[in-house]
Amino acid sequence: MSEPDADTLDPTSLRTPIVAVLGHVDHGKTSLLDKIRGSAVIEGEAGAITQHIGATAVPLDVISTIAGDLVDPDDFDLPGLLFIDTPGHHSFTTLRSRGGALADIAILVVDVNDGFQPQTLEALDILKRSQTPFIVAANKIDTVPGWNANEDSPINATYDAQSDRVTGRLDESLYEIIGNLSDEGFSADLYWRVQNFQRNVGVVPVSAMTGEGVPDLLAVMMGLSQRYMKAEMEIDVAGPGVGTVLEVKEEKGFGTTIDTVLYDGTVRADDEIVIGGQNDPIVTEVRALLQPRPLAEIRTESRFEKVEEVSAAAGIKVAAPDLEDAMAGAPVRVVRDRDLEEVVREVEAELADIAVD
Numbered sequence: 001m002s003e004p005d006a007d008t009l010d011p012t013s014l015r016t017p018i019v020a021v022l023g024h025v026d027h028g029k030t031s032l033l034d035k036i037r038g039s040a041v042i043e044g045e046a047g048a049i050t051q052h053i054g055a056t057a058v059p060l061d062v063i064s065t066i067a068g069d070l071v072d073p074d075d076f077d078l079p080g081l082l083f084i085d086t087p088g089h090h091s092f093t094t095l096r097s098r099g100g101a102l103a104d105i106a107i108l109v110v111d112v113n114d115g116f117q118p119q120t121l122e123a124l125d126i127l128k129r130s131q132t133p134f135i136v137a138a139n140k141i142d143t144v145p146g147w148n149a150n151e152d153s154p155i156n157a158t159y160d161a162q163s164d165r166v167t168g169r170l171d172e173s174l175y176e177i178i179g180n181l182s183d184e185g186f187s188a189d190l191y192w193r194v195q196n197f198q199r200n201v202g203v204v205p206v207s208a209m210t211g212e213g214v215p216d217l218l219a220v221m222m223g224l225s226q227r228y229m230k231a232e233m234e235i236d237v238a239g240p241g242v243g244t245v246l247e248v249k250e251e252k253g254f255g256t257t258i259d260t261v262l263y264d265g266t267v268r269a270d271d272e273i274v275i276g277g278q279n280d281p282i283v284t285e286v287r288a289l290l291q292p293r294p295l296a297e298i299r300t301e302s303r304f305e306k307v308e309e310v311s312a313a314a315g316i317k318v319a320a321p322d323l324e325d326a327m328a329g330a331p332v333r334v335v336r337d338r339d340l341e342e343v344v345r346e347v348e349a350e351l352a353d354i355a356v357d
């Protein structure tokens, strides 16, 4: 994340894929993220999970600990997964306005009892238009009447521990979801039957409450990223940073700030940056780069700590003058040794794309 000396970095490296969690309200997006974070804490790996602004980074070794036999870290060279946090209405619309480019990959959460709902369809529409690869988390399997919970178990083991009546009921709900996906033009199946995740959508039965199926979910996300996205994850880490504004926020002591997801390069505390604004692109200089302070260190001072630089993929709060007109969903680009006019034109072009959406 924050490297003291960027010049010693390998210029090319693989970044963390950015994961968005979408779905209808109350279908369990927040609970699922909490479960993943919580499982890592229970496994004694809490130190390895890093809380970013607007995102949570889960490194490969933590994923491997949670997923057990399903993830052998030697099979992967991507560093982990960066989950965009609390996908409330705000980041949902931001993702839409950005045409989905913010996330490399997505989890669509669908409540097995409730099935497809308006925001499920809305999310599918965004994923379709942005061609974002995704899997479906068929959540709340523990609420199937008669369910016998096996905390944090992979799905096949807990399936085997259920009565035929219970698995029959669950299968019915799962096939209804698969049918709904088909109605929307997606060929889908239970994830263990999917051979080609580029062609078919994998459905993973999970419970954000009991953690059942969470090992499978992480294994599938990791596998999908590694198999189909590795080339896109190769970035020039030390190059000028590129990101998307998640939220524009007033912050005591810092004025207007932008919570940003950085998906390429590095942003430094003295960089000149160009941001998409309500009218014209905003050209300004970073005043401070802010990360959440670890909980243990919060006393009376600021919730944030200043860092000198941040590299993709990461969530970061940027404090700078003249951010009042910045827009959620807008691009952010570091100028550094590039031609300012060229960077401004790039931001204008990206803004025009958003307007078309």
Ligand code: GDP
Binding pocket: 023, 024, 025, 026, 027, 028, 029, 030, 031, 032, 139, 140, 141, 142, 143, 206, 207, 208, 209, 210
């Ligand atoms: P969001 O609006 O999609 O973020 O949904 P939440 O994560 O806030 O969950 C909505 C409600 O469903 C909360 O009361 C959760 O406790 C509950 N919930 C979420 N996932 C599960 C699950 O897997 N099983 C059960 N039984 N309840 C769940």
